[in-house]
Amino acid sequence: MGLNLQRVNCHMTHALSTQRKSTLPQPEDTWESIAARELPELDLTEATSALQSWNLHVFMRPAAPEGSPRAGNPILPSDVIFLEAPTGPTRGIFGATNE
Amino acid sequence: MDIIIKNGLIVDGSGLPAYSADLGIEDGKIVSIGKVGGDAKEIIDASNKVVSPGFIDPHTHFDAQLLWDGQARPALAHGVTTIVPGNCSLSLAPLKAEHRMKLVGMFNQIEEMPIKAFKEGVEWDWETFDEFLVRIKKGLAINVAPLVGHSVLRLWVMGDESMHRTANPQEIAAMQDLLKQCLAAGAVGLSTSFVDMDETLQPVPSRYADAAELDALASVLGEFNRVLQIVHEFYDIDLTIARIDQLAELSLKHKITTTFSPLFVNADDSELPKRVMARVDEQFARGARVWPQVQTRPVDISFCFEVPSLLFIRLPSWYQVMRFGSHDDIVSAFSDPERRAALAAEAQGMGDLWESLVLRQVNTDDNQALVGKTLKEIATLRGTSAVDVMIDLSLEEDLQAHFLSANMGHIDDDVIGPLLAHPRVHIGASDGGAHILSFATYGDTGYLFSHFVNECHALSLESAVKKITSDTALIWGMPDRGLLREGYVADVTVFDPNTIARGEEYYTQDVPGDGSRYVRDALGIDTVIVGGSVAYTGGGYTDAANGEIIPGAVGDP
Numbered sequence: 001m002g003l004n005l006q007r008v009n010c011h012m013t014h015a016l017s018t019q020r021k022s023t024l025p026q027p028e029d030t031w032e033s034i035a036a037r038e039l040p041e042l043d044l045t046e047a048t049s050a051l052q053s054w055n056l057h058v059f060m061r062p063a064a065p066e067g068s069p070r071a072g073n074p075i076l077p078s079d080v081i082f083l084e085a086p087t088g089p090t091r092g093i094f095g096a097t098n099e
Numbered sequence: 100m101d102i103i104i105k106n107g108l109i110v111d112g113s114g115l116p117a118y119s120a121d122l123g124i125e126d127g128k129i130v131s132i133g134k135v136g137g138d139a140k141e142i143i144d145a146s147n148k149v150v151s152p153g154f155i156d157p158h159t160h161f162d163a164q165l166l167w168d169g170q171a172r173p174a175l176a177h178g179v180t181t182i183v184p185g186n187c188s189l190s191l192a193p194l195k196a197e198h199r200m201k202l203v204g205m206f207n208q209i210e211e212m213p214i215k216a217f218k219e220g221v222e223w224d225w226e227t228f229d230e231f232l233v234r235i236k237k238g239l240a241i242n243v244a245p246l247v248g249h250s251v252l253r254l255w256v257m258g259d260e261s262m263h264r265t266a267n268p269q270e271i272a273a274m275q276d277l278l279k280q281c282l283a284a285g286a287v288g289l290s291t292s293f294v295d296m297d298e299t300l301q302p303v304p305s306r307y308a309d310a311a312e313l314d315a316l317a318s319v320l321g322e323f324n325r326v327l328q329i330v331h332e333f334y335d336i337d338l339t340i341a342r343i344d345q346l347a348e349l350s351l352k353h354k355i356t357t358t359f360s361p362l363f364v365n366a367d368d369s370e371l372p373k374r375v376m377a378r379v380d381e382q383f384a385r386g387a388r389v390w391p392q393v394q395t396r397p398v399d400i401s402f403c404f405e406v407p408s409l410l411f412i413r414l415p416s417w418y419q420v421m422r423f424g425s426h427d428d429i430v431s432a433f434s435d436p437e438r439r440a441a442l443a444a445e446a447q448g449m450g451d452l453w454e455s456l457v458l459r460q461v462n463t464d465d466n467q468a469l470v471g472k473t474l475k476e477i478a479t480l481r482g483t484s485a486v487d488v489m490i491d492l493s494l495e496e497d498l499q500a501h502f503l504s505a506n507m508g509h510i511d512d513d514v515i516g517p518l519l520a521h522p523r524v525h526i527g528a529s530d531g532g533a534h535i536l537s538f539a540t541y542g543d544t545g546y547l548f549s550h551f552v553n554e555c556h557a558l559s560l561e562s563a564v565k566k567i568t569s570d571t572a573l574i575w576g577m578p579d580r581g582l583l584r585e586g587y588v589a590d591v592t593v594f595d596p597n598t599i600a601r602g603e604e605y606y607t608q609d610v611p612g613d614g615s616r617y618v619r620d621a622l623g624i625d626t627v628i629v630g631g632s633v634a635y636t637g638g639g640y641t642d643a644a645n646g647e648i649i650p651g652a653v654g655d656p
Binding site for chain 1: 263264265293302305306307308309310312313332335337338340341342344345377378381382384385
């Protein structure tokens with residue numbers, strides 16, 4: 001066969017638009033540990049306060065009760081933690097309902 | 100031939116134009132489409148009717164109902180031939196005996212399913228997923244593609260610790276092994292939740308899983324080519340987009356299909372569907388599979404104070420007394436002037452919601468004349484406030500006054516119509532079998548045709564059928580289903596395209612333990628065939644029991 005097939009690697013690049021920056025917690029993470037890791041350029045107290053204000057969905061949640069391995073910590077391992085302020089309105093009428 | 104459906108309008112599920120033909124069925128399979136002659140044990144005249152693949156409902160909680168009702172009534176009557184239970188991190192297996200009541204509590208809290216129904220309607224004779232499937236296959240008239248719940252995997256492996264902490268590497272490995280057993284037995288995938296709370300108002304076990312755990316479980320799904328379903332923070336745009344990105348990474352890394360539900364359209368959050376779909380489109384362009392599920396019906400919520408309602412979850416004092424109080428506790432709270440005043444004050448936080456509530460059902464003769472009126476109208480008649488009317492009527496009816504909050508959201512047809520037609524939207528999120536005392540989760544498929552095809556013209560008949568048949572079968576990996584093709588399984592729905600609809604919502608007592616629920620009857624459905632046998636005709640249900648587990652155990656033909 002005279003046909004010479006050349007293997008071609010096709011890498012389609014599809015850039016994602018910029019969205020609000022977030023991270024997923026590591027085990028045992030607290031506000032302070034996330035602040036120290038993700039916002040090192042800020043003073044720890046300032047960074048912690050900023051994180052809490054950007055993550056009211058976590059900050060307003062009751063902390064784990066005494067006796068829990070996470071006592072006093074409202075952050076769940078599955079939470080999304082935002083690393084910057086929101087850019088617009090984000091809440092709908094369904095609040096914190098279950099599905 | 101077992102069945103010949105004559106003279107129907109074939110809408111084959113592919114989205115291609117409808118055409119006139121007969122359809123022949125033998126040994127559970129479609130054997131011919133065209134001019135089908137000869138004899139058959141049963142001839143169905145489908146003149147002026149559509150013949151389509153059976154509808155598939157990908158988001159249900161029929162897990163418990165299947166234990167006492169293998170037809171998943173009334174889903175089957177609405178033309179649904181396949182259901183996906185086990186969503187939102189909750190399935191009834193695998194489940195150790197000591198965790199049964201814990202799971203019942205979660206089902207009660209999250210899906211609003213009565214505890215008494217579990218106690219009186221369920222014979223607990225399984226622990227493993229395999230044993231559960233054997234159990235529900237007895238008398239099964241509808242196909243079931245069951246998800247495994249992440250919360251129950253954690254409960255099995257970690258016990259009570261699953262509700263407090265992340266898993267260690269050994270526990271994650273044990274969950275992977277357990278998931279493999281479930282998938283090998285026939286599970287269609289894994290479900291997880293990022294929002295739900297248990298009966299003590301603490302996060303469900305799946306919410307204590309870190310990203311590494313979910314990644315490990317997704318790797319198992321990749322081995323089996325199965326699906327990951329999540330319920331996400333659907334009330335928030337940024338959180339929803341973050342979850343889409345998380346799912347996209349799992350999809351690309353493990354080459355799996357993922358789906359999230361629900362995607363709602365709300366008047367005060369008009370940017371949400373636009374931004375969410377833009378992100379979905381971007382992730383699909385990268386090769387990820389992240390399917391949003393959109394329901395067809397508007398959000399209506401009914402309630403009486405006999406059972407807790409999610410409508411009150413943002414009013415802590417109300418929810419506390421409804422969730423944890425007995426009948427007498429609630430009556431006492433409503434009767435005590437001080438507590439009543441405090442409740443009324445807290446209710447102001449929901450604005451004028453109360454005035455628009457409709458009294459939908461009472462037991463006493465004295466109040467029958469008020470049924471159908473809004474609380475505002477009744478308040479005017481009685482010279483009091485809407486909240487006071489709600490409390491007074493509840494006391495007068497011994498907590499059996501039922502109220503309806505209609506059209507709370509998901510009502511903008513100009514947005515929802517195009518969304519349902521979007522090629523990367525998965526029609527689902529019915530919640531069939533759940534929230535049975537808040538709203539009827541049946542008839543969403545009928546509403547798709549009556550409202551979005553016939554009234555709004557948002558989709559063609561062929562597109563609507565494709566959306567709830569072959570699209571769903573392909574997304575979920577259901578082989579030989581979702582299309583009318585020779586050799587495919589004969590799951591078939593025959594309906595009148597002009598009259599198909601959901602009936603009026605009504606309250607009926609057909610749940611074990613003298614329980615009740617809201618349901619809707621099907622309109623315009625002529626015949627429903629599952630696995631080659633007629634399971635429902637306009638006259639009612641038959642005793643056919645050809646339902647299968649999909650995709651079935653690994654190695655099954």
